[in-house]
Amino acid sequence: MANSSVKVYLDNQETPRPTVSTDSIKNTCYVIAKSSKVVDTLELFAAELGNHFVNTYDWVEKAHVTIIRHRWARMVINGKPHTHSFWRDGEETRQTDVFVKRQTNGRRMTEIKSAIAGLNVLKTTGSSFEDFVRDEYTTLAETKDRILSTIVDASWEFKIPTVATEQSLTILGQIPFNQIYDSVREVTCKTFAEDESASVQATLYKMAEECIHNWRWLERVSYALPNRHFFAVDLSYFRGTKNLQEHADVYQPLSDPSGLICATVARAPDTAAARL
Numbered sequence: 001m002a003n004s005s006v007k008v009y010l011d012n013q014e015t016p017r018p019t020v021s022t023d024s025i026k027n028t029c030y031v032i033a034k035s036s037k038v039v040d041t042l043e044l045f046a047a048e049l050g051n052h053f054v055n056t057y058d059w060v061e062k063a064h065v066t067i068i069r070h071r072w073a074r075m076v077i078n079g080k081p082h083t084h085s086f087w088r089d090g091e092e093t094r095q096t097d098v099f100v101k102r103q104t105n106g107r108r109m110t111e112i113k114s115a116i117a118g119l120n121v122l123k124t125t126g127s128s129f130e131d132f133v134r135d136e137y138t139t140l141a142e143t144k145d146r147i148l149s150t151i152v153d154a155s156w157e158f159k160i161p162t163v164a165t166e167q168s169l170t171i172l173g174q175i176p177f178n179q180i181y182d183s184v185r186e187v188t189c190k191t192f193a194e195d196e197s198a199s200v201q202a203t204l205y206k207m208a209e210e211c212i213h214n215w216r217w218l219e220r221v222s223y224a225l226p227n228r229h230f231f232a233v234d235l236s237y238f239r240g241t242k243n244l245q246e247h248a249d250v251y252q253p254l255s256d257p258s259g260l261i262c263a264t265v266a267r268a269p270d271t272a273a274a275r276l
């Protein structure tokens with residue numbers, strides 16, 4: 001939470017703007033989680049919390065709520081989904097950062113950025129990397145066929161109009177946040193799997209562009225893709241064993257260093273985003 005005045009901290013005894021303790025903030029999260037109708041949608045629950053804090057404490061100018069969801073998938077036992085047992089099917093998380101800001105004239109501004117973090121993927125073929133700059137600094141060989149692996153961090157930012165405070169949650173309720181999350185994840189995996197990748201950069205652009213194209217609510221989509229290298233081991237020292245290029249069977253995973261390829265694709269100004 002952000003206050004309008006540093007006096008809150010310097011003069012806590014006399015000021016009419018006391019600190020909201022983190023204890024109250026934590027307890028508020030529990031109480032609102034209990035009554036919330038939207039607790040299954042990270043973005044809406046975060047907006048509900050953020051609006052609560054800005055509504056309740058009139059000296060709070062802005063609330064920033066972060067929610068991270070871990071994966072819990074239902075166990076399949078004897079071929080059937082189990083009624084009450086789950087397992088963590090991957091370290092990937094779904095996240096959201098929601099900023100609720102008090103505006104003048106009883107209006108409210110909401111900024112929402114959602115994300116997938118730590119989605120670990122690998123494909124054994126369908127990836128090349130050629131025609132890059134070759135100069136005195138280059139040691140990397142061109143390749144028509146390689147393993148491609150990365151740990152996807154993807155994020156997407158929503159275009160949300162500033163509205164009257166009392167309309168804020170209703171307006172947000174029109175955005176299909178869960179469907180958009182499912183779709184970004186699906187596009188990311190499908191593009192990764194199906195693209196005949198010319199480079200991480202080229203595949204990244206296809207993913208981001210399709211997400212922007214699919215969802216008019218999205219303003220910007222960003223990816224950060226570390227290049228996890230698996231290089232074929234040169235075994236020629238051992239009786240001339242062939243293990244490079246089309247002969248590769250034995251690969252060495254390289255932990256460090258590796259490139260981190262990042263890009264943000266934004267909607268062109270003249271292509272209509274959401275009109276809520």
Ligand SMILES: O=c1[nH]c(=O)c2[nH]c(=O)[nH]c2[nH]1
Pocket residue numbers: 129140198199200201227259261
């Ligand atoms: O797709 C790639 N992009 C790069 O920029 C790069 N750099 C590198 O060493 N390998 C790769 N692969």
